[in-house]
Amino acid sequence: MKRSKINQCIREMEALIREHGFALPPFCHWTPEEWKEKGEEYDEIRDNMLGWDITDYGQGDFDKCGFSLITIRNGNQNDPKYKKVYAEKLLMLKEGQHSPMHFHWKKSEDIINRGGGTLIIHLYNDDGKGGLADTDVTVNSDGRSYQAPAGTGVRLHPGESITLWPHQYHDFDVEPGTGDVLIGEVSMCNDDNVDNRFYEKVGRFPEIEEDEAPYRLLCNEYPKAKK
Numbered sequence: 001m002k003r004s005k006i007n008q009c010i011r012e013m014e015a016l017i018r019e020h021g022f023a024l025p026p027f028c029h030w031t032p033e034e035w036k037e038k039g040e041e042y043d044e045i046r047d048n049m050l051g052w053d054i055t056d057y058g059q060g061d062f063d064k065c066g067f068s069l070i071t072i073r074n075g076n077q078n079d080p081k082y083k084k085v086y087a088e089k090l091l092m093l094k095e096g097q098h099s100p101m102h103f104h105w106k107k108s109e110d111i112i113n114r115g116g117g118t119l120i121i122h123l124y125n126d127d128g129k130g131g132l133a134d135t136d137v138t139v140n141s142d143g144r145s146y147q148a149p150a151g152t153g154v155r156l157h158p159g160e161s162i163t164l165w166p167h168q169y170h171d172f173d174v175e176p177g178t179g180d181v182l183i184g185e186v187s188m189c190n191d192d193n194v195d196n197r198f199y200e201k202v203g204r205f206p207e208i209e210e211d212e213a214p215y216r217l218l219c220n221e222y223p224k225a226k227k
Contacts, residue, residue: 001206005062006054007215013068013092020115020182022090027051028070032214040225048074048082049192049219057100058203067099067172068092071219075189077106089185093119099172101132101199104164109187112161117178119156123148124169132169132199140165169199 017024027045030038045051053069056062069091075084093099095117103126113119127133136147139154140163148154154162155175161184164170174181192204205220214221 001054001056001062002209002211003214004212006208007212009054009062009068010052010216016092016116016180016182017090022114024070025072032217035217036223037226043225044082046222047079048076050074051219052216053219054206055204056206058206063097065098065100071190077189077191085189087187087190091183091185092180093172093174093183094180095174095176095178097174100202101169101171103167103169103197104195105197106166107188107190107195108166109164109185110161111164112184112186113156113158114182114184115158116181118175119181119183120153120173120175121156121162122151122153122171124150126167126169130197137168
């Protein structure tokens, strides 16, 4: 991805967040220059990859396949120094954009429509071999539990949510004509390096073409703590 596109995505997500009245923690607003001055007291942000994350999944067409997100809080199952057993994210999915089919090996998560358009999540069970099972899926949504055919697209309007379980395949789309969606995620600890299983081979963190200076650093770009 071009750095200019990443900068644009971050500014667009900031605007959507303001529109829906969500206030971000201070570290989400730090500039690259401010990051250079941050000491070891902020290692929780570095070690647990809090902050901005923009991905095109290695497909090279962010407007069709991609996600903009912020990890607001996160624990770390690989480091006993961090005691949190939960995580929280904000995500933006633009109308016409798709996030690919995947499941998590360990993480359970609630996905919440925080505002904007209608979010569509298609569900499949894992067949045990990495494929999509042709079996009914259990849908847990805002206190209701029911069975639905494989591939069902569950629609979430603002305020509605769904619980996604380990080995439950899911993707993300926006219902055409409804507008960009601000999504919340409340989950177990998040580890994008090892806990994602995509149905089709994709990348997770983009290679960046530096065509302009970064507006914000991404969560895998922080400099080491200033001594």
